[in-house]
Amino acid sequence: MSLFSGKGKDDESKATTPGFPPNPYAPRPDRSGERDQPAPIGKREGMANIGKSISIKGDLTGNEDLVIEGKVEGKVELPSNQVTVGANGIVKAEVSAKSVVVVGRVAGNVKGSERIEIQATGIVEGDVAAPRLVVAEGAVVNGSITMTKQPGAAGAVHPPLAAAGGVKA
Numbered sequence: 087m088s089l090f091s092g093k094g095k096d097d098e099s100k101a102t103t104p105g106f107p108p109n110p111y112a113p114r115p116d117r118s119g120e121r122d123q124p125a126p127i128g129k130r131e132g133m134a135n136i137g138k139s140i141s142i143k144g145d146l147t148g149n150e151d152l153v154i155e156g157k158v159e160g161k162v163e164l165p166s167n168q169v170t171v172g173a174n175g176i177v178k179a180e181v182s183a184k185s186v187v188v189v190g191r192v193a194g195n196v197k198g199s200e201r202i203e204i205q206a207t208g209i210v211e212g213d214v215a216a217p218r219l220v221v222a223e224g225a226v227v228n229g230s231i232t233m234t235k236q237p238g239a240a241g242a243v244h245p246p247l248a249a250a251g252g253v254k255a
Contacts, residue, residue, distance in 0.1 A: 134148065134152045136153070138174045141157040142156070143159045143160055146158065146162045147163045149167065150164075150167055151167045152183075154177055155174045157176045158175075158179055161179050161180050161182075162177065162180070163180075164182075164183040164184070166184055167183060167185075168183060169181055169185075170187040171190045171192055172190055174190060176190060179192075180194045183199070186203070187205065188203070188208035188209075189208055191208075191211075192208075193212060194212045195212040195214070196210055196213070197216065198217075199217075200216070201216055202214055202220070204219075204222065205222050206222040206223060208225045208226070209225070210229065211228050212228075214229060214232070215232040217235060218233075219233060
């Protein structure tokens with residue numbers, strides 16, 4: 087086979103130069119039939135990061151996991167995802183998410199629809215509400231703790247002792 091005849095893998099390599107990254111603007115071959123296509127932009131689920139040098143004032147909402155290493159003031163609402171306040175994170179906000187992990191500092195109420203974890207270096211100055219709560223030794227929680235029931239957990243409620251015949255009135 088000649089170097090210049092026919093189409094094949096050689097055509098795809100022409101858009102690159104050895105030692106240099108591929109040109110992002112070069113035409114790409116049609117691979118619409120392949121299985122490993124990225125999801126459309128609106129459907130992508132990933133993780134967002136707020137770095138140490140970033141400071142945000144306002145409301146944060148979205149549909150992806152969030153790691154906060156910088157400063158956030160306002161409201162953080164990610165009802166279907168996890169929010170992690172990293173070791174350098176300082177959050178002065180109401181935080182509401184499916185799962186919340188606090189390694190840094192939160193000044194505000196924290197609500198997790200599934201779980202909240204406060205690690206040994208974590209500090210929460212506010213009320214905490216979640217069906218499952220993990221507080222590591224050394225963590226600080228200054229506020230009330232409400233252990234809410236998970237949806238569908240009503241069937242797991244044990245009957246009172248008197249009704250079960252264990253205690254006589």
